[in-house]
Amino acid sequence: MKKRLFTPGPTPVPENVALAIAQPIIHHRNLEFNEIFSRVNENLKYLFQTIRDVFTLTSSGTGAMEAAVVNLLSPGDKAIFVNGGKFGERWGEICKAYGVNAVEIKIEWGRAVAPEEIESELKKNPDTKAVFLTHSETSTGVFTDVKEIAKVVRESSDAVVVVDGITSVGAHEMYMDDWGLDVVITGSQKGLMIPPGLSFIAVSEKAWKMVEESKLPKFYFSLKKAKKALESGDTPWTPAIALIVALDVALKMIREEGLENIWKRHEKLSLAVREGCKALGLKLFGYPPSHAVTAVYFPDGIDKKEFQKVLKYKYGITVAGGQEHLKDKIFRISHLGYYDEIDIVGVISALEMALMDSGFDKFNPGDGVKAVQKVFAGFEEKLVQKDNNDEMLSCCH
Numbered sequence: 001m002k003k004r005l006f007t008p009g010p011t012p013v014p015e016n017v018a019l020a021i022a023q024p025i026i027h028h029r030n031l032e033f034n035e036i037f038s039r040v041n042e043n044l045k046y047l048f049q050t051i052r053d054v055f056t057l058t059s060s061g062t063g064a065m066e067a068a069v070v071n072l073l074s075p076g077d078k079a080i081f082v083n084g085g086k087f088g089e090r091w092g093e094i095c096k097a098y099g100v101n102a103v104e105i106k107i108e109w110g111r112a113v114a115p116e117e118i119e120s121e122l123k124k125n126p127d128t129k130a131v132f133l134t135h136s137e138t139s140t141g142v143f144t145d146v147k148e149i150a151k152v153v154r155e156s157s158d159a160v161v162v163v164d165g166i167t168s169v170g171a172h173e174m175y176m177d178d179w180g181l182d183v184v185i186t187g188s189q190k191g192l193m194i195p196p197g198l199s200f201i202a203v204s205e206k207a208w209k210m211v212e213e214s215k216l217p218k219f220y221f222s223l224k225k226a227k228k229a230l231e232s233g234d235t236p237w238t239p240a241i242a243l244i245v246a247l248d249v250a251l252k253m254i255r256e257e258g259l260e261n262i263w264k265r266h267e268k269l270s271l272a273v274r275e276g277c278k279a280l281g282l283k284l285f286g287y288p289p290s291h292a293v294t295a296v297y298f299p300d301g302i303d304k305k306e307f308q309k310v311l312k313y314k315y316g317i318t319v320a321g322g323q324e325h326l327k328d329k330i331f332r333i334s335h336l337g338y339y340d341e342i343d344i345v346g347v348i349s350a351l352e353m354a355l356m357d358s359g360f361d362k363f364n365p366g367d368g369v370k371a372v373q374k375v376f377a378g379f380e381e382k383l384v385q386k387d388n389n390d391e392m393l394s395c396c397h
Contacts, residue, residue, distance in 0.1 A: 008293040010189040011337035043251035050176040061166040061187030064199035067221040074215035085137035135168035141295030167292040182207040266291040269335040272375040276348035279371035281362040292336040315350040
């Protein structure tokens with residue numbers, strides 16, 4: 001049986017990326033690695049849409065989150081975070097672990113924080129040094145408008161805007177510099193399409209001034225050390241060499257497809273998954289929806305564990321379950337990274353068959369697949385229409 005991964009991390013690894021990992025290991029303190037790392041660093045700037053350095057850490061995404069906290073802040077500093085899911089909650093946990101005064105905006109899991117809520121909290125806490133946000137909340141499948149929130153933060157305070165882009169970078173439109181985002185992080189096993197083990201953090205000029213003044217303890221995650229090493233095209237510690245070699249290939253793929261095309265692809269695939277699920281009588285969880293992952297309620301009347309077993313062991317499809325109080329209430333289908341239209345047709349088809357095997361029969365076989373195909377046809381027609389309109393405007397001017 002061919003196994004197919006539809007989890008929001010790790011995500012599928014392209015064949016040519018996997019082959020790069022399998023190449024003989026090279027040494028990280030020589031010209032060959034320096035050349036690869038130099039290309040990687042330039043392409044990471046493109047991915048983040050920034051002119052600033054993007055530092056590569058050998059860690060999961062949580063390591064980059066911790067790096068953001070310990071490099072920006074000092075003991076007793078005040079920071080605002082949004083608890084709207086497992087990973088927004090994590091910002092607060094890291095801050096508290098380091099003695100940061102963490103002000104929580106707690107919202108219902110399944111919705112996005114509004115810019116007005118951030119503005120209100122900033123007015124109550126004018127001494128806030130940082131606002132921590134989650135662009136795509138992986139645990140709930142919810143998207144947050146960090147562009148508008150960043151604007152509000154700039155107009156309301158001197159705080160820096162720190163964005164967890166772990167499942168949004170490479171899936172959602174994001175222009176770090178143009179939007180005034182001060183720190184953005186992501187992880188390797190998401191939109192970058194390589195295995196877990198690397199994380200990335202980009203820091204604005206404004207945020208770097210805070211790095212220079214930060215008093216929180218740090219060693220392995222010191223961005224000052226990372227910056228000093230990067231000036232000579234190196235890393236301060238032994239990196240995950242094979243993953244960086246693979247990253248070089250993955251970033252080349254991203255460059256060739258083009259960020260705007262990648263963002264459109266994720267928008268299209270996510271819409272198709274949602275429409276396919278709704279056509280099967282399934283209820284979606286969370287709004288507004290992320291382009292990276294779709295959260296779906298388990299239907300009533302089925303054995304949830306048996307359903308997931310059937311999906312995985314009979315049809316080869318692995319999806320993610322819910323976390324914390326959402327466990328056994330929702331499951332999550334990823335469309336982040338190395339996916340195309342046929343993948344989405346396949347996962348919805350398997351979903352249909354697993355639901356029928358589990359005794360859920362509130363749809364006709366093929367309803368979900370038909371809905372997916374309609375989205376793809378309609379989406380392409382809209383793009384063609386837009387291109388035609390653009391051409392007409394070009395001709396007229």
